[in-house]
Amino acid sequence: MKMMALALLLQSVELTPAEEMEAAHLMQEIRCVVCDGQSIADSDAALAQDMRLFVRTQIGLGAEPDSIRIALAQRYGDEVLMRPRLSARTAPLYIVPLVFLLIGATLVGVASRRK
Structure with a gap:
């Protein structure tokens, strides 16, 4: 029950227009790890949806794009970045x-x- 409430809370992240643009730009730079060469912005995979939610949530919490990239690279490897470090x-x-x-x-x- 708690997980369901948390999921609903996270899915309803409200971003300002500037934050939406920042999140959309960042989602273009993150590779879907289960799709062949697609960004998470372009993928319909469940994992890409989770990654988009993570990006939006982190942006909403005030995280910097670089820290989000680093967190995703630590979790999925540098291959998750469209432009590797x-x-x-x-x-x-x-x-x-x-x-x-x-x-x-x-x-x-x-x-x-x-x-």
Whole structure:
């Protein structure tokens, strides 16, 4: 009975228009962990609904978006973030494309000089 009352209370979180916008923006940045590549804003999965409720509740309580991201990443792993935080584990995601871009630019430069 207590859990049901708590669930009803949490579902009726009233946010200001600014908080709604902040929550909606944050929900676009959080990946649904049971869907393939969808944000929780776009997913109909039950877990995504729970995650949206968590985000709205935390925003309503005054939590900062970064603290919400951290809490979700601690619970579900960094994969829950559409834009993973830079760490030793995620650094290749940012560095490898730059390396390929530099190699490609170098090859184009060398090829254009030969002509």
